[in-house]
Amino acid sequence: MRPLSPSVRLGILALTCIVIVLIALITSGANPAQVLTTLLTDSFRSPTAFADTLKRFCPYMILGVAVFWALRAGLFNIGVEGQFLMGGMTGTVVALQVGGIGGVLLGAVAGMVVGAAWALPAAWIRAYRGGHEVISTIMLNMIAFQLSNHLVAGPIMDPDAGFPTTRTLGPQDMLGGVPVGPITVNWALILAFGFVVAFGWWLRKTVAGYELSVVGANPTAGSFAGIDVKRTTFAALLASGAIAGFGGGLQAVAFEGRFYMGFSTGYGFDALGVAILAGGNPIGIIPSAFAYSLLQQGSLAVQTLHVPPGIATLILSLLVVLFSAIRYGKVGHANG
Amino acid sequence: MSIVALEGIAQRCGDFVALDNVSLHVRKGDLHAVVGENGAGKTTLMRILYGALSPSEGRVIVHGQERHYRSSREAIADRIGMVSQHYAIIPELTCLQNLMLGAEPGAVMNLRQCEDRANELAEQMGFTFDWHSRAESLGPAGAQKLEILKLLWRNAEIMILDEPTAMLSPRDADALFVSLRKLASQGATVILVTHRLPEVTEYCQRVTVLRGGKLIDAKEVRDVTRAQLAELIVGHALTAFEARELPQGETALNVQNLVVRGDRGNDAVKSATFQVRKGELVGLAGVDGNGQKELFHALMGTRGFTGLANLNGEDLSGQTTRERLAAGVRIIAEDRLAEALVEDWSLADNAVLGFQRLPSFRVGVGINEATKADRAQQFIAKFNTKCTSTDQAIGSLSGGNQQRFIAARALGENPSLVLAFQPARGLDIDATRAVYQGLRDACSQGAGALIVSFDLDELLEFCDRILVINGGVVSAPHQKERAEIGQLMVGAI
Incomplete structure (x- = not known):
């Protein structure tokens, strides 16, 4: 039998994905059209819903950059979730202590420092001892979960609260925004946009970005081209952690105003998908992050239709599979 | 019948x-x-x-x-x-x-x-x-x-x-x-x-x-x-690649008692002592796996060594690969895809590889796009790399065309020492001559070249002088003569 052409194979894959989603919806007993409409449009139902979507959009972009950065160096930073949590917790505590705009700034910076520190063991082990970053970052995630849960239920818990949370920052101690119609666009979101664009420029146009990409694509060729592969690897994971921690700090001072058990709804794990869905282009992080925030927001609403929220995860996962297939297909084509 | x-x-x-x-x-x-x-x-x-x-x-x-x-x-x-x-x-x-x-x-x-x-x-x-x-x-x-x-x-x-x-x-x-x-x-x-x-x-x-x-x-x-x-x-007349008088320039590469550790912990290069003069093409004859790779990697800085290696009077041992590249050390690597190229990238992006820190390739923190485009064209033209454009993925070219591009790149940006590992690998006779002529031209500008090939006849035809490496030991034949070199290659002398 002749092998099928790449476009036919992609078509079959896309069709399979759609069928899987339909089967999942039908077995859940819901009306597929209604569920899909709700998933996609819930964010635009009310200003509050849209504001909630933006609250997700911001960390998805920043964490998407964190994952993308490491990915470009050939590293899979699963530890973004833990770095985000540690950054968010530290950022909250610092902002609570300092207060005002200084607290906002210091909180975000403290988040960045702690995020980098959380990635440091994994970066060092990977670069200089050859231990795989996936294993070490998963273990660091576990430590971050347990440590943050312990601290927020103990030393840094608001004694007046009935559940594990810190005190809440006042509005004057948080980052504001620009009102656009009925909603307020937080400065953090604007910062995140700028950050993605700046990252795209850095990666594609600078010598450092070029060297990072060489290390990810062919480290041996990199060493012959005068690149210190170990140092670049080390720096890339550290930077990825710093960005993730910054994202956590920013989330605390811009949107949440406090740190609590459940501060992250799995942003760090979703960010892995955001970065892969973005494709080869860093700017792709923006639409990809938006798709994630849209569907995750919608997944809350579909629960009212008695459909498990996992449906959004299912759709996103299949999208990631589909996009990976498109990218992989292109690479295979160039070689064939 | x-x-x-x-x-x-x-x-x-x-x-x-x-x-x-x-x-x-x-x-x-x-x-x-x-x-x-x-x-x-x-x-x-x-x-x-x-x-x-x-x-x-x-x-x-x-x-x-x-x-x-x-x-x-x-x-x-x-x-x-x-x-x-x-x-x-x-x-x-x-x-x-x-x-x-x-x-x-x-x-x-x-x-x-x-x-x-x-x-x-x-x-x-x-x-x-x-x-x-x-x-x-x-x-x-x-x-x-x-x-x-x-x-x-x-x-x-x-x-x-x-x-x-x-x-x-x-x-x-x-x-x-x-x-x-x-x-x-x-x-x-x-x-x-x-x-x-x-x-x-x-x-x-x-x-x-x-x-x-x-x-x-x-x-x-x-x-x-x-x-x-x-x-x-x-399909056309070939003029003989003229032998010429041995260039008498000053010493470019001076190697004394160089020892390089191999992958298995053995000494892959054993106390090598030799010189390469400016202007000279020195062939390193030997059967594959006798320390050629390790010697090249040591000189390029991707592997450590003990002993002395000087390039134009500068000690190489303290220099990183980046510093050596800046000083003009170039390599035509043994394994094109693993060591010299990023397969999925364009010819233009591959043209920068190794030169990315040179001042001519930079503007501030960025890569000089004009230089990048110019050099990509230059490297393609030098040995007639057949491609559709500088945006074509280099992995889609034939091995011979990749080799032409890599050889041209190694001769670019004022080399002072060219380490060529089978520079004519996969090339036809005309392209082989063009590459060796390119090496000669680069050397007449003041570089020295050390060339590894497993084809002794190729080295005899194109190189000014021949060294032999066998079991990590570098020796010099009395004359550029096939029988003696052949015996040195298997350690029969």
Whole structure:
């Protein structure tokens, strides 16, 4: 039998994905059209819903950059979730202590420092001892979960609260925004946009970005081209952690105003998908992050239709599979 | 009377014509050479005779009868055997197991009888084998011998050998031809695919020349000179690459007592001492795996060393690869895809590789896009890399074209020392000359070049001076002379 052409194979894959989603919806007993409409449009139902979507959009972009950065160096930073949590917790505590705009700034910076520190063991082990970053970052995630849960239920818990949370920052101690119609666009979101664009420029146009990409694509060729592969690897994971921690700090001072058990709804794990869905282009992080925030927001609403929220995860996962297939297909084509 | 006659063979794959109306007539008992450049269709023609390909047109006549082989199995049953360029030896199996693999005498084997027959065949050829040792202990020469015995084990009378000497030292190559002649005198017929013309003129009786998938000529070897053969192969007159007076520039590279640790913890380079002058092309002759790679990596800075290595008076030991690149050290790496290129990237992006920190390639923290585009064009033009644009992925080019690009890149941006590992790998005769001329030009601007090749004739033709590396020991022959160098290469002196 002749092998099928790449476009036919992609078509079959896309069709399979759609069928899987339909089967999942039908077995859940819901009306597929209604569920899909709700998933996609819930964010635009009310200003509050849209504001909630933006609250997700911001960390998805920043964490998407964190994952993308490491990915470009050939590293899979699963530890973004833990770095985000540690950054968010530290950022909250610092902002609570300092207060005002200084607290906002210091909180975000403290988040960045702690995020980098959380990635440091994994970066060092990977670069200089050859231990795989996936294993070490998963273990660091576990430590971050347990440590943050312990601290927020103990030393840094608001004694007046009935559940594990810190005190809440006042509005004057948080980052504001620009009102656009009925909603307020937080400065953090604007910062995140700028950050993605700046990252795209850095990666594609600078010598450092070029060297990072060489290390990810062919480290041996990199060493012959005068690149210190170990140092670049080390720096890339550290930077990825710093960005993730910054994202956590920013989330605390811009949107949440406090740190609590459940501060992250799995942003760090979703960010892995955001970065892969973005494709080869860093700017792709923006639409990809938006798709994630849209569907995750919608997944809350579909629960009212008695459909498990996992449906959004299912759709996103299949999208990631589909996009990976498109990218992989292109690479295979160039070689064939 | 021909034992093998291929008549009017054509082989097409879509629009691509690999062979066009090619005929080959081989007499019984001859060593028959098939020569031509890469892509001339030599291997394709042999695969047709061996039953691995069926021709689009034409007749295959073996032992006087027309054959339509549907697989190599049928060709083997017809007593045809083929040793391809890459040995089909499984290192984990013993020599005896390799010998019998796929041609075992039966489901139940009397191993003693098998070993007896193996010894008989080896003795007939003048080889000795420890049949129970694992094949990984064989060097390239031993592996080649085992491949030939595999043909005899299968009772082959027509033997096709594809570039059999590519990995052998001159001495082992000479020994191989002695065995082949012996086989021919006992009635076997040998078809030899090669690009080494001295082998043709010294050992073969007839020669068939292919170019671009067409038959150019078939001659008695005694009626043709080596130079005439070279012209038939490339299709135009070749002027000899002139030997010249030994350049007497000042010392560029000075190496004293250099020791380089190998991957297995042994000393891959043992106390090497030599110099490369400015202007000089120094060939480093040797069989693959004798420390060439480790020496190059040490000089490039991707592997540590002890001892002294100075480039234009500057100590290399304290310098990183980046600093050496800035000082003009360039490498044409051994393994194109693993060490020299990012396959999926464009020619333009690959043009920057290694130069990304040079001032001419930078604007502030960014890459100078104008320089990048300019150099990519320059590197493509230098040795005629065939591509559609500078945006084409370099992995989609043929190996030869990748090599042209890499060689041009290594000669760019004022080199002071060029470390060339098989710079002509996969190149045709014209491109090989162009690359060596490029090396000469770069050297006349003040660089020195150290060149590794496994083809001694190539080094003898193009280099000013030759050093030999054997078992990590670098030695200098008294003269640039084939016999002495050949002996040094196997440690016979």
